[in-house]
Amino acid sequence: MRNWPLRWKIAHYSAGLAVAATLGGAMTTWFVMRHAEIAAFDLRLTTDAQEFFRDVEHFEGGRTNSGPVFKEIFVPLSLRKHLVEVTNASGAVLYLSPRLRQPFPRDGIKEFHNHKIDGKNVRVAEFSENGLTLRAGDDLKEINQIGRDIFLAMLGAIPTVLLITLFGSTWVASKAIAPVEEIRQAASRITAQRLDQRLPVPPTNDEIAGLIEMLNATFERLQRSFEQSARFSADASHHLKTPIAILRADVEEILADLNCSESTQARAEGLLHRIHHLSSVVENLLLLSRADAGRVELSQAEFELGEVLEGVLDDALTLAEPLHLTVEADIPKHLLLKADPTFVGIIAQNLVENAVKYNTPGGRIRVEARAVNGAVEMTIGNTGDGIPKERAGLLFERFYRVRGGGRVPGHGLGLSIARELARAHGGDVELVRSDGSWTEMRVRLPQVA
Amino acid sequence: MSGAFADGGALTPEPMEILVVEDEVRLAQHISRALTEAGHEPVMVHDGETALGKTDLKRYDLIVLDVMLPRMDGFEVLRRLRAAKIDTRVLILTARGEVSDRVTGLGLGADDYLAKPFAMQELVARVGALGRRFPEEAPIKLQIGDLVLNLVDRKLYRGPRRIELSARELMLLRVLMREPGRIFSRTELCERVWEREHEYGLKLVEAYISRLRKKINSPPLIHTVRHLGYTIREPE
Numbered sequence: 307m308r309n310w311p312l313r314w315k316i317a318h319y320s321a322g323l324a325v326a327a328t329l330g331g332a333m334t335t336w337f338v339m340r341h342a343e344i345a346a347f348d349l350r351l352t353t354d355a356q357e358f359f360r361d362v363e364h365f366e367g368g369r370t371n372s373g374p375v376f377k378e379i380f381v382p383l384s385l386r387k388h389l390v391e392v393t394n395a396s397g398a399v400l401y402l403s404p405r406l407r408q409p410f411p412r413d414g415i416k417e418f419h420n421h422k423i424d425g426k427n428v429r430v431a432e433f434s435e436n437g438l439t440l441r442a443g444d445d446l447k448e449i450n451q452i453g454r455d456i457f458l459a460m461l462g463a464i465p466t467v468l469l470i471t472l473f474g475s476t477w478v479a480s481k482a483i484a485p486v487e488e489i490r491q492a493a494s495r496i497t498a499q500r501l502d503q504r505l506p507v508p509p510t511n512d513e514i515a516g517l518i519e520m521l522n523a524t525f526e527r528l529q530r531s532f533e534q535s536a537r538f539s540a541d542a543s544h545h546l547k548t549p550i551a552i553l554r555a556d557v558e559e560i561l562a563d564l565n566c567s568e569s570t571q572a573r574a575e576g577l578l579h580r581i582h583h584l585s586s587v588v589e590n591l592l593l594l595s596r597a598d599a600g601r602v603e604l605s606q607a608e609f610e611l612g613e614v615l616e617g618v619l620d621d622a623l624t625l626a627e628p629l630h631l632t633v634e635a636d637i638p639k640h641l642l643l644k645a646d647p648t649f650v651g652i653i654a655q656n657l658v659e660n661a662v663k664y665n666t667p668g669g670r671i672r673v674e675a676r677a678v679n680g681a682v683e684m685t686i687g688n689t690g691d692g693i694p695k696e697r698a699g700l701l702f703e704r705f706y707r708v709r710g711g712g713r714v715p716g717h718g719l720g721l722s723i724a725r726e727l728a729r730a731h732g733g734d735v736e737l738v739r740s741d742g743s744w745t746e747m748r749v750r751l752p753q754v755a
Numbered sequence: 756m757s758g759a760f761a762d763g764g765a766l767t768p769e770p771m772e773i774l775v776v777e778d779e780v781r782l783a784q785h786i787s788r789a790l791t792e793a794g795h796e797p798v799m800v801h802d803g804e805t806a807l808g809k810t811d812l813k814r815y816d817l818i819v820l821d822v823m824l825p826r827m828d829g830f831e832v833l834r835r836l837r838a839a840k841i842d843t844r845v846l847i848l849t850a851r852g853e854v855s856d857r858v859t860g861l862g863l864g865a866d867d868y869l870a871k872p873f874a875m876q877e878l879v880a881r882v883g884a885l886g887r888r889f890p891e892e893a894p895i896k897l898q899i900g901d902l903v904l905n906l907v908d909r910k911l912y913r914g915p916r917r918i919e920l921s922a923r924e925l926m927l928l929r930v931l932m933r934e935p936g937r938i939f940s941r942t943e944l945c946e947r948v949w950e951r952e953h954e955y956g957l958k959l960v961e962a963y964i965s966r967l968r969k970k971i972n973s974p975p976l977i978h979t980v981r982h983l984g985y986t987i988r989e990p991e
Contacts, residue, residue: 544823547850548779551872555785558875561940561983571982575940579957582942585872586952603855616922617948624923624962625955652951659954 313479320475321468328467332460339453344429347449348418354385355433355440362438376400376438388444389428395437410441420446485514493521501529532599539595546588554581590719594704597726604646604730611641611650611675611682618654622671625662634672641675643682644754649727653735654684656720657747661688664745680753681733687746698737724749771816771886773797776806776832777848778824786819789875790882803827807835815843817885819878820865822849822856833863844885848873874943880934897932899976900989904932918970923948927963931977931987940984 307315361380378401381390390403391410399409410430413421418431421443430443447454485508492505504525505518560566560574596602619635626633643650654673661671669689676683693701702725705718725735733751740746773790777783778801787797798815800806803824810818818836822829833845847860850871857868867881897904901914909925911918920928930947931939939947945956953959964985968977974990 544850547871548782548823551850552779552782552785554872555782555789555875558940559785559788568982575942575982578940579942579945581872582945583952589951617926620921620923621953621955621959623921624959624966648950655949655951655953663954 313476313483316479316482317472317476320478321471324467324471325464328460328464332457335460336450336453336457339456340450343450343453344446347429347444348431350384351388351418351431351442352433354382355431355442357382358385358440359433359435359438362436385442388442389430391441393439393441395439400438410443418443489514489518489521496525501525501532535595536599536601539592539599543588543592547585550581550585550588554578554585557581587719590723593723594719594726597730602649602727602730604649606644607647608642608644609647610639611643611684612637612639614647614651615654615673615675618651618658619673621655622658622662622673626671629662629665630668631662631665632670634670636672636674638676641677641682642753643751645731645751646727649730650751653724653727653749654686656724657686657735657749660720660747661686661745664688664690666690677753678750682749682751682753684749684751685738685746686749687739687744689743690745692742692745693737693740698740701737702735769886771795771882772813773882774806774809774815774818775799776801776803776818776824776829777821778802779821785875786878789879793879793883795882795886803829803832806832810836810841810843811839814841817882818843818845819882820845820847822847822860830859830863833860833865837864846878846881846885874940874946876937876939876943880937897929899932899935899987902932902971902976904928913971920970921966923959924963924967924970927960928967928987931985936986936988938980938983938986943984 307318310318358380361382362376365375365377365380376392376394381392381401381403386403387405388403389406389410390401391399391406392401393399393409402409411421411423416432416434418429421428421430427446428443429446429449430441433440433442489505492503496503504522507518507522508515557574557577561571561578566574593602615635615637619633619637622633625631658671658673661673665671665688670687671689672685672687674685674687702722704722721735728735728749728751731751733749735747735749738746738748773795775783775786775790775797777786777799780799780801783799783801787799790797797819798809800809804827806818806820809815820829820832824832829847829849833847836843836845842864844866845864846867846869847865848869848871849856849860860868866885869878869881893906895905895907897906903912905911906929909920911920911925911928926948927944930944941957941960944960945953948960949956964977968975971977976990977985977987979985
């Protein structure tokens with residue numbers, strides 16, 4: 307039940323409540339009716355008894371020395387259907403109503419009280435006048451007939467009540483929850499790219515309106531912090547790139563200065579390349595921060611994957627030569643892709659660079675691509691020590707390098723950039739295999755991003 | 756900047772009066788020096804309002820305009836220039852390098868766009884290209900002596916001999932042949948050939964240059980300028 311939709315839960319709770327209410331109502335009715343019916347019964351019986359004694363009293367010449375004359379006809383009809391016994395002063399039974407098979411036990415109590423006779427609860431009272439004693443009463447079940455009928459009728463209504471409340475409250479709950487569902491859908495449309503959107507606030511003043519206002523305030527704060535971080539990257543890039551531009555111009559002047567010694571120029575050349583590296587790091591960090599904000603701008607074009615990979619494979623072959631690596635490529639012709647060709651090139655370059663970097667002399671690199679279900683899958687495999695299992699999860703972390711220290715060049719952003727760029731296209735980069743001898747990465751890009 | 760980079764005869768442009776709008780004084784000075792070296796007459800200003808004041812008084816041949824300026828940014832300066840019907844060519848400099856920035860800049864009527872940090876030679880070359888009275892049509896083929904590169908079918912001939920090129924060799928040769936005589940540092944070639952820094956870029960540039968030299972054969976056209984880089988030029 308924990309996983310049920312809210313409206314089902316509400317429906318079940320209210321059905322349970324309705325059944326409990328019906329049951330409670332039935333019990334109360336039964337109890338109240340019993341009370342009222344017994345009171346009415348007592349009153350009726352008392353009246354009948356009075357009528358009986360009046361008839362006996364008023365019977366013409368009915369009085370003998372030994373007391374009043376009793377005739378069966380004196381017993382009122384309304385009394386006969388109950389349990390009635392008439393005795394004279396000496397205790398001899400003068401009349402027994404048909405339903406009463408034997409005289410009442412003598413308990414000496416006059417007022418109405420309950421008495422167990424033959425295993426039945428019988429309500430009985432004793433009236434005496436002029437030497438005649440009338441005992442009358444009835445089975446409580448007979449007295450409480452209506453109350454019991456109502457009770458049973460209400461019990462019988464429970465399945466109907468259950469059904470109606472179950473369906474009815476599902477409907478009511480759906481109606482009540484509908485605004486929540488609308489909020490969910492509207493909120494799901496608000497993404498990093500469209501943070502300026504807000505949920506429409508209904509004109510009502512209810513809990514839902516309050517919730518929406520609260521959510522809108524949260525989105526407001528979220529948007530502000532997103533914009534802040536985006537502005538920060540723009541500002542940071544300006545504040546980093548302009549000094550780098552100055553630095554670069556400084557170094558270029560040294561390089562071009564014919565009065566400088568050769569060794570100075572050689573050092574300046576090294577510096578120039580370091581500046582290039584520095585600006586690449588800045589560029590990569592910017593790209594990652596844009597990816598985090600969901601603001602990578604794609605300049606899409608339709609192109610053949612093979613054309614973009616040409617240069618990357620050329621690099622691999624060139625670098626492979628001194629390391630005696632074998633490069634195998636299986637890229638079908640006319641494998642069309644609609645994506646940002648520059649970014650696809652960067653993804654491939656980063657992965658192939660790694661395949662060279664973490665290879666063993668005399669090893670192998672294999673680059674494959676094919677179309678699979680509307681996506682292009684590119685796998686890049688290489689021989690090498692492989693990535694230890696416990697580190698595979700860290701592979702796409704920024705600034706993470708499997709082999710630490712200065713042995714391997716690079717700044718550990720290549721894989722995370724490849725992954726972010728693939729994700730910006732709606733694809734991904736994954737490590738599919740890495741054991742002692744072979745490591746394989748797979749890039750998946752939708753053919754139309 | 757003395758003569759070393761500037762001795763490419765093919766680059767000699769017509770002298771231009773250029774307004775350099777850049778708030779970083781040091782960078783503005785570098786740009787002015789490089790433009791002066793190239794034979795132009797640059798004027799430096801460091802904010803947008805001053806720039807608009809200058810263009811009100813005088814017509815410049817070209818404006819080099821930084822985007823991130825204090826108070827009024829470069830885009831706003833450009834908008835006001837165009838609103839005032841000043842159609843001077845504008846080269847935008849930006850530190851942001853985002854596609855949308857480029858689109859904004861070109862949409863506002865900028866003529867070219869250069870992302871920081873740039874090679875000063877690149878700036879000079881772009882300025883030179885913008886300064887030509889008639890914009891150059893993209894050439895169909897590039898030629899240095901008897902070396903002819905057809906850009907349409909990507910075929911290279913040395914005299915009658917056809918030379919096969921790999922993808923990167925072609926990219927590299929194209930960069931060199933577009934500006935014969937200009938010395939490209941190895942770092943600049945790395946930037947031109949690869950979209951992002953390649954970890955083995957310098958090594959690759961050397962490898963491709965040596966392969967190109969072998970393929971082009973003698974007399975040599977690609978020359979190493981010690982500590983400066985490479986250049987392509989006709990044999991003397």
